[in-house]
Amino acid sequence: MRGVMVSKIFDSVDAALADIRDGATIMIGGFGTAGQPVELIDGLIRHGARDLTIVNNNAGNGEVGLALLIKSGFVRKIICSFPRQTDSQIFDETYRAGKIELEVVPQGNLAERIRAAGAGIGGFFTPTGYGTLLAEGKETRTIDGRDYVFESPLRADYALIKAHRADRLGNLVYRKTARNFGPVMATAAATTIVQVPAIVELGQLDPENVITPGIFVNRVVLIEKEAE
Amino acid sequence: MRGVMVSKIFDSVDAALADIRDGATIMIGGFGTAGQPVELIDGLIRHGARDLTIVNNNAGNGEVGLALLIKSGFVRKIICSFPRQTDSQIFDETYRAGKIELEVVPQGNLAERIRAAGAGIGGFFTPTGYGTLLAEGKETRTIDGRDYVFESPLRADYALIKAHRADRLGNLVYRKTARNFGPVMATAAATTIVQVPAIVELGQLDPENVITPGIFVNRVVLIEKEAE
Amino acid sequence: MSTAAPLSRAEMAQRVAADIPPGSYVNLGIGIPTSVSNYLTAEQDVILHTENGLLGMGPEAHGDEIDDDLINAGKIPVTEAIGASYFHHADSFGMMRGGHLDIAVLGAFQVSITGDLANWHTGEPGAIPAVGGAMDLAVGAKNVFVMMELTTKKGQPKLVEALTYPVTGLGCVTRVYTEVAVFDIDRTTGVSVTELFGPTTVDDLRTLTNLPLTDATGKG
Amino acid sequence: MSTAAPLSRAEMAQRVAADIPPGSYVNLGIGIPTSVSNYLTAEQDVILHTENGLLGMGPEAHGDEIDDDLINAGKIPVTEAIGASYFHHADSFGMMRGGHLDIAVLGAFQVSITGDLANWHTGEPGAIPAVGGAMDLAVGAKNVFVMMELTTKKGQPKLVEALTYPVTGLGCVTRVYTEVAVFDIDRTTGVSVTELFGPTTVDDLRTLTNLPLTDATGKG
Numbered sequence: 001m002r003g004v005m006v007s008k009i010f011d012s013v014d015a016a017l018a019d020i021r022d023g024a025t026i027m028i029g030g031f032g033t034a035g036q037p038v039e040l041i042d043g044l045i046r047h048g049a050r051d052l053t054i055v056n057n058n059a060g061n062g063e064v065g066l067a068l069l070i071k072s073g074f075v076r077k078i079i080c081s082f083p084r085q086t087d088s089q090i091f092d093e094t095y096r097a098g099k100i101e102l103e104v105v106p107q108g109n110l111a112e113r114i115r116a117a118g119a120g121i122g123g124f125f126t127p128t129g130y131g132t133l134l135a136e137g138k139e140t141r142t143i144d145g146r147d148y149v150f151e152s153p154l155r156a157d158y159a160l161i162k163a164h165r166a167d168r169l170g171n172l173v174y175r176k177t178a179r180n181f182g183p184v185m186a187t188a189a190a191t192t193i194v195q196v197p198a199i200v201e202l203g204q205l206d207p208e209n210v211i212t213p214g215i216f217v218n219r220v221v222l223i224e225k226e227a228e
Numbered sequence: 229m230r231g232v233m234v235s236k237i238f239d240s241v242d243a244a245l246a247d248i249r250d251g252a253t254i255m256i257g258g259f260g261t262a263g264q265p266v267e268l269i270d271g272l273i274r275h276g277a278r279d280l281t282i283v284n285n286n287a288g289n290g291e292v293g294l295a296l297l298i299k300s301g302f303v304r305k306i307i308c309s310f311p312r313q314t315d316s317q318i319f320d321e322t323y324r325a326g327k328i329e330l331e332v333v334p335q336g337n338l339a340e341r342i343r344a345a346g347a348g349i350g351g352f353f354t355p356t357g358y359g360t361l362l363a364e365g366k367e368t369r370t371i372d373g374r375d376y377v378f379e380s381p382l383r384a385d386y387a388l389i390k391a392h393r394a395d396r397l398g399n400l401v402y403r404k405t406a407r408n409f410g411p412v413m414a415t416a417a418a419t420t421i422v423q424v425p426a427i428v429e430l431g432q433l434d435p436e437n438v439i440t441p442g443i444f445v446n447r448v449v450l451i452e453k454e455a456e
Numbered sequence: 457m458s459t460a461a462p463l464s465r466a467e468m469a470q471r472v473a474a475d476i477p478p479g480s481y482v483n484l485g486i487g488i489p490t491s492v493s494n495y496l497t498a499e500q501d502v503i504l505h506t507e508n509g510l511l512g513m514g515p516e517a518h519g520d521e522i523d524d525d526l527i528n529a530g531k532i533p534v535t536e537a538i539g540a541s542y543f544h545h546a547d548s549f550g551m552m553r554g555g556h557l558d559i560a561v562l563g564a565f566q567v568s569i570t571g572d573l574a575n576w577h578t579g580e581p582g583a584i585p586a587v588g589g590a591m592d593l594a595v596g597a598k599n600v601f602v603m604m605e606l607t608t609k610k611g612q613p614k615l616v617e618a619l620t621y622p623v624t625g626l627g628c629v630t631r632v633y634t635e636v637a638v639f640d641i642d643r644t645t646g647v648s649v650t651e652l653f654g655p656t657t658v659d660d661l662r663t664l665t666n667l668p669l670t671d672a673t674g675k676g
Numbered sequence: 677m678s679t680a681a682p683l684s685r686a687e688m689a690q691r692v693a694a695d696i697p698p699g700s701y702v703n704l705g706i707g708i709p710t711s712v713s714n715y716l717t718a719e720q721d722v723i724l725h726t727e728n729g730l731l732g733m734g735p736e737a738h739g740d741e742i743d744d745d746l747i748n749a750g751k752i753p754v755t756e757a758i759g760a761s762y763f764h765h766a767d768s769f770g771m772m773r774g775g776h777l778d779i780a781v782l783g784a785f786q787v788s789i790t791g792d793l794a795n796w797h798t799g800e801p802g803a804i805p806a807v808g809g810a811m812d813l814a815v816g817a818k819n820v821f822v823m824m825e826l827t828t829k830k831g832q833p834k835l836v837e838a839l840t841y842p843v844t845g846l847g848c849v850t851r852v853y854t855e856v857a858v859f860d861i862d863r864t865t866g867v868s869v870t871e872l873f874g875p876t877t878v879d880d881l882r883t884l885t886n887l888p889l890t891d892a893t894g895k896g
Contacts, residue, residue, distance in 0.1 A: 006479035006501040031728045031765075032751040034744060057765075084806035085751075095804060104805045107727065108769030108812035112349070115766035119550030120596065121340070122353035122369065122376040127815045128773060131846040133797070134807065141350065143380075147846070148350040152371075169503070169539045173436070176762060177729045178745040183764040187554060203538040208401070209437040210541035211764070213511045215481045215503070215556050234699035234721040259508045259545075260531040262524060285545075312586035313531075323584060332585045335507065336549030336592035343546035347770030348816065355595045356553060359626040361577070362587065375626070397723070397759045404542060405509045406525040411544040415774060431758040438761035439544070441731045443701045443723070443776050 007168040009199060009220045013043035016193050016219045020049045020158060027055040027114065027185040028066060029161035032085075035178035037162040037195045038065040039223045044160070045069055051076045055114070055156060057107060057181060059083035059091035070094055079154070081107035106134060109151050111184055117153035118187025118216070126151050159189035163212070166196045167203075170217025171210045179211065186216040193219045235396040237427060237448050241271035244421050244447045248272070248386060253281040255342065255413040256294060257389035260286060260313075263406035265390040265423045266293040267451045272388070273297055279304045283342070283384060285335060285409060287311035287319035298322055307382070309335035334362060337379050339412055345381035346415025346444070354379050387417035391440070394424045395431075398445025399438045407439065414444040421447040462635040462654040468603055470495040472561055472633050475601075476502055483507065483552070483593060485562040485575075486530040488603050492561055504537070505557055507589045509548045512540025529589060549589070552596035560597035562590070564604045564629075565621045566614050569667055571629040571641045573602065574621035587624075594625025606634035606664070613665040615639060615647070637661055640672065648672035682855040682874040688823055690715040692781055692853055695821075696722055700778040703727065703813060705795075706750040708823050709781040723757070725777055727809045729768045732760025749809060769809070772816035780817035782810070784824045784849075785841045786834050789887055791849040791861045793822065794841035807844075814845025826854040826884070833885040835859060835867070857881055860892065868892035 010016040017040070020026070026044070030036030045068060052075050059080050060067030067090040069075060078100060083091050094100045105113070106128045116124055125148035129135040139150035161182040164175035172194060174182055186192045199222050238244040245268070248254070254272070258264030273296060280303050287306050288295030295318040297303060306328060311319050322328045333341070334356045344352055353376035357363040367378035389410040392403040400422060402410055414420045427450050463471060465488060473495035476482060483505045484490050493515065496502045504513040506528040513528060514535035522533040543551075551557070566574040576590040577583065594600060607613050615632060632639040638651040648670035649658050658671040683691060685708060693715035696702060703725045704710050713735065716722045724733040726748040733748060734755035742753040763771075771777065786794040796810040797803065814820060827833050835852060852859040857878075858871040868890035869878050878891040 032747065034728070034747050034751075082806045082808040084804045092804060096802075102804075104807055106807050106811040107765070107809040108773055108816075111765035111769050112347075112773075115550075116352070118554045118556075119340075119546075120355060120553030120555060122355065122371040122374065124344070124352040125350035126773065127348060127350065128812045130815070132811060132843045133805075134811070143350040146350065167539060171539060171541055174762075175436075176743065176745040176756070177726070177747055179762055179764050180729050181765045184766045187550070187556070205539075205541075206437075207510075207512070207536060207540040207542055208403075209434075213541040213543065213551070214539070215505075215511055215551060260527065262508070262527050262531075310586045310588040312584045320584060324582075330584075332587055334587050334591040335545070335589040336553055336596075339545035339549050340553075343770075346774045346776075347766075348773030348775060354553065356592045358595070360591060360623045361585075362591070395759060399759060399761055402542075404523065404525040404536070405506070405527055407542055407544050408509050409545045412546045415770070415776070433759075433761075435732070435756060435760040435762055441761040441763065441771070442759070443725075443731055443771060 005168070008170045008214070008217060009168055013039055013221050014046065016221045017043045017047045020044070020047055022049050023051045024049060024157040025053040025055065027156040027159040027189055029159070029180065029182040029185050031057050031177065031180040033061055033065070035162050035180050035182055036065050037160045040160040040193060040195050041065045041069050045072050045074070048074070050074045053077045053079065055079045055154065057081050057110065058085060059088055061085060061087045063090065067091065070100065075100055077101035077103065079103040079105060081105055081110050104134060111181065113151050113154035114181070114184045114188045117155035118184060121153060123150055123152045125149065154188065156189040157191065159185040159192040161185055161192065161194050163194050163196050165198055165200050165205065166194055166220045167200050167205055169202060170194065170214035170220055171205050172212035172217060173205060173209065174211055183212050186212045191218045192216055193221070195221050195223045197223060197225050233396070236398045236442070236445060237396055241267055241449050242274065244449045245271050245275045248275055248277045250277050251279045252277060252385040253283065255283040255384040255387040255417055257387070257408065257410040257413050258284065259405065259408040261289055261293070263390050263408050263410055264293050265388045268388040268421060268423050269293045269297050273300050273302070276302070278302045281305045281307065283307045283382065285309050285338065286313060287316055289313060289315045291318065295319065298328065301327070303328055305329035305331065307331040307333060309333055309338050332362060339409065341379050341382035342409070342412045342416045345383035346412060349381060351378055351380045353377065382416065384417040385419065387413040387420040389413055389420065389422050391422050391424050393426055393428050393433065394422055394448045395428050395433055397430060398422065398442035398448055399433050400440035400445060401433060401437065402439055411440050414440045419446045420444055421449070423449050423451045425451060425453050459653045466491070468633055468635060472601060472603060476500060476559060480558040481505055481556065483557050483560045483597065485560065485593060487563045489561040489563060490530065505551070507548050507552060507592070509543050509545060510536070510540060512537040549592050552592050555596060555598055557597040559599045559601055560593045561601045561603060562593060564602045564614065566616050566619050567602050567629050567632050568616055568619050569641065569647050570643060571627045572619050573600070573624045573629050574619045576624045577622045579622045590624050594628045599630045600628045602629050602632045604632065604634060606636055615665050615667065617667060646670060679873045686711065688853055688855060692821060692823060696720060696779060701725055701776065703772070703777050703780045703817065705780065705782040705813060707783045709783055710750065712781055725771070727768050727772060727812070729763050729765060730756070730760060732757040769812050772812050775816060775818055777817040779819045779821055780813045781821045781823060782813060784822045784834065786836050786839050787822050787849050787852050788836055788839050789861065789867050790863060791847045792839050793820070793844045793849050794839045796844045797842045799842045810844050814848045819850045820848045822849050822852045824852065824854060826856055835885050835887065837887060866890060
C-alpha cells in the first residue's frame with residue numbers, strides 16, 4: 001500500500017475559500033498594505049459570503065483589498081486598532097452611513113487577544129487601555145500595585161494571510177515587516193489560508209527559522225507575481 | 229566627539245555575575261542538560277550568593293551544573309516542573325533532608341508565566357492544572373464552558389541562559405531543542421546574562437532569524453569549547 | 457477487528473499507530489507511547505511534536521547522529537525529520553494548549569469513565585511530585601489516547617468509576633487502548649467497547665471493571 | 677541649558693535626541709517625534725523600535741531603497757539598520773508592554789500634572805476613533821517623553837491640572853518637551869521646570885498654566 005503525501009497546497013484561491021459561509025469571522029493579515037493578502041481578499045469578494053466580521057489592524061487603504069471588501073457591503077463588523085487613515089475613505093463613508101459596526105481595540109491588545117486564542121489562554125490582564133474609553137465596562141484588577149483590564153481571546157473561523165515562502169506542509173517564513181499579524185492570526189483560526197509568491201520543496205526551509213510551523217496552516221495558494 | 233560603541237560583551241563569567249546578591253531569584257535556561265548554561269552556573273557557585281530562588285524546568289542532573297549548585301547549599305527554593313529524574317539524586321537528597329523548598333508548576337504554565345512576566349501581562353487563565361493538586365487554593369473561572377485556573381507572571385532578577393551565537397548588541401540565535409526556555413527567560417529577568425560558544429560581528433545574524441532580539445539581553449560571555 | 461490473543465505491548469503500539477489518520481500532528485508521551493513511532497509508516501506522513509520545542513521529530517538518534525542539543529521530552533537523543541521546525545517553550549505549549557495537536561498518546565495510572573486522567577503522581581507519602589508537561593498534554597490535544605494495561609499488577613482495573621490517584625486532567629481522555637480491548641469515552645454517552653483482543657468478552661469487562669460498558673464491537 | 681529664543685520644532689527634536697542615553701531602545705511615535713531620528717548620532721548607538729515588528733529601524737527609505745514590506749508604524753517606507761531583528765505583532769507589543777523599551781517619544785493633545793496622557797482621540801462628535809498602538813506605547817516604555825507645543829492654537833495650555841480630552845494612559849508621562857521649557861513629571865513630587873528656552877520665566881509658566889510648578893532650572 002502506498003499512501004498519498006499530505007499536501008496543503010490548493011490549486012486556486014477560489015478552491016481555498018470555497019467553504020466560507022455567511023456570518024463567518026475572518027482574520028486578515030497585514031499592517032496597512034504590508035502583508036495584506038490582496039488576492040485572497042479579491043477571492044473573498046468573488047466568493048460573496050455576507051455578514052462577515054473582519055479582524056485586521058486597519059480598515060482598508062485606497063480602493064483595493066480590504067477597502068474593496070468593505071465597499072462590497074459584505075462586512076457587517078470590523079475589529080481593528082486603526083480604521084482612520086489618510087486613504088481610508090471607503091471605510092469612513094461606510095461607517096458614517098451606519099453600514100458597518102466598528103470595534104476599536106488597542107493594537108497590542110488586539111495582537112495579544114489573537115495570540116491568547118491560539119495559545120489556549122482563557123483571558124488575561126493587560127495594562128493597556130486601563131482608565132480609557134476603550135476599557136469602559138470591562139473588568140479591572142490591581143495586581144502588585146499596577147492597574148489592569150481583563151481582555152478575552154479573539155478567535156476566527158478563517159485567517160487569510162500572506163507569507164513569503166511555504167512548503168507543502170504549510171511551514172511559513174515571512175518577509176520584513178510584512179510578518180506583522182500573520183504568525184498570531186495563523187494560530188487563532190479554525191482554518192488558516194495562506195497566499196505565497198513561491199512554494200519550496202519540503203526541507204528547503206531551515207527548521208531553525210520557520211516562523212509559522214505547518215500545524216497552524218490548512219491551505220496554501222500560490223500567487224505568482226513578477227517582482228517577488 | 230567620538231562615542232564608544234555599545235557592547236554587551238563581558239570579559240569573564242565572574243565579571244558578568246559580580247552584582248548578584250543573596251536572596252536573588254535566578255532563572256536558568258535548559259531542559260535537562262540541553263541549553264543548560266553550565267559555565268555560568270559554575271560561576272554562580274564560585275560567586276557564592278546564598279538564599280537563591282532558582283527557576284528551571286528541572287532540578288539538576290548528575291553532579292554538575294544545576295545539581296552542583298543545589299549541592300552547594302546556596303539554593304533556598306526551586307520552582308520547576310520536573311524535579312525527579314533518574315539522575316536527580318542531589319536534589320532528591322536535599323529535598324528529603326528538608327533543605328530546599330520546592331514549587332512544582334506544570335511545564336506549560338511555567339513557560340507561560342515566564343512569558344507573561346516578559347510581556348507585561350498581569351496574569352492569565354489557563355486550562356492546565358484545573359481540578360488538580362497543583363491548582364489548590366488558586367482562583368478558577370469558567371469561560372465559554374471551559375474551566376481555567378488563574379496563574380501569575382513569574383519574573384526574576386537574573387536569567388542565565390545559553391545560546392548558539394550572539395553579536396555585541398546581544399541578538400541571539402539558539403541551536404535545535406537547546407532553545408527551550410531561553411527566549412522567554414531572557415524577557416522576564418531584570419538582567420539577562422548569556423553564554424555563547426562564539427560571538428559574531430554585528431550584521432552577521434539574519435534579521436529575519438534573530439530569535440532573541442538584543443533588547444532582552446544585558447551581558448554576553450564567550451565560553452569557547454572544542455566541539456562547538 | 458479482533459485477534460485470537462490479548463495484545464503484546466508492541467502490538468498495542470502497532471494498533472495505536474494504525475489508528476492515526478494521515479497527516480496528523482501527534483505527541484507521544486514518555487514511556488510506552490513513545491514506541492508508537494516505531495509503527496508509523498512514511499505514507500502516514502504523521503508529524504510528531506515534542507514539547508521541548510520541535511515539530512517534525514524523527515526517530516531516536518544512534519551513534520554519530522547523537523547531538524546533545526537535539527533531544528525529546530524524555531531527554532532521549534532524537535533526529536530531525538524533513539520539514540521540521542524549532543520553537544521556544546512558550547510557543548510549544550501554546551501549540552498544545554491551543555488545541556492544535558490532533559492526538560496525544562499518553563500512559564496512565566487510571567482513567568475514569570468521564571475521561572479523567574491520572575498519570576503524574578502516585579500520591580504516595582514521600583514521593584517527590586514531578587509533573588513535567590503531563591497536565592498540559594492532557595488538556596491540550598483534540599484527542600487524548602491512553603495506552604495502558606487494563607489492570608494493575610494486583611489485578612485491580614485501571615478504568616474506574618472515579619479516580620483514586622491524583623488528577624492530571626478532567627474529562628480529557630477520548631480513547632483507551634489496553635491489551636484486551638479498546639474503549640471509547642464520550643462525556644455524554646459514556647464508555648463503549650469498540651474492539652476486543654483475545655477471548656475476553658464485553659461481559660467479562662463489565663464484571664472486571666464493574667462499569668456500565670456499551671458494546672460497540674458490532675457483535676454484541 | 678538655556679537659549680535666547682523658543683525652540684523651533686527641529687530644535688525640539690534635536691534637544692530630545694541629545695537627551696537620549698547611548699545604547700537606548702527607543703520608540704518614536706508618529707508625527708513630530710519621528711523627526712527625532714534625524715538628530716541621533718551614530719555614536720549614540722540608539723536602537724529604534726517600530727511596533728509593527730522591527731527593532732533596529734534605519735532612516736526613511738528613498739528611491740530604490742523603498743520596499744513595500746519594510747515600513748514603520750506610520751506606514752512610511754524605512755530601512756533596516758545593521759543588527760536589526762524582525763518579529764510578529766504579539767512579540768513586538770510584548771516587548772513594549774513588558775517595559776523593555778527605555779524611552780517612547782510621543783505627541784500629545786494634553787498632559788496632566790500626574791502624567792496622564794491624551795493623544796489618541798479628540799473626543800469630537802462624529803470623529804472616527806482610531807487608537808493604533810498609542811495606548812500600548814503610553815503604558816509600556818520605562819520613560820515616556822512627550823513633545824508638544826505648550827499651548828493650543830487658541831492659546832490654551834496643554835499641560836493641565838486634569839485632562840479634558842479622552843485618556844490614552846494614566847500616570848505614564850515622565851517628561852514633556854515644549855518650545856519654551858522642559859517639564860519633568862514625578863507622581864509624588866509633581867511637575868518641575870528643568871529648562872527654559874527663550875525669554876519665558878518659570879513664573880510666566882505658572883501664570884499661563886495655573887499649575888504649581890517647581891523651579892528646577894538651577895536659577896530659581
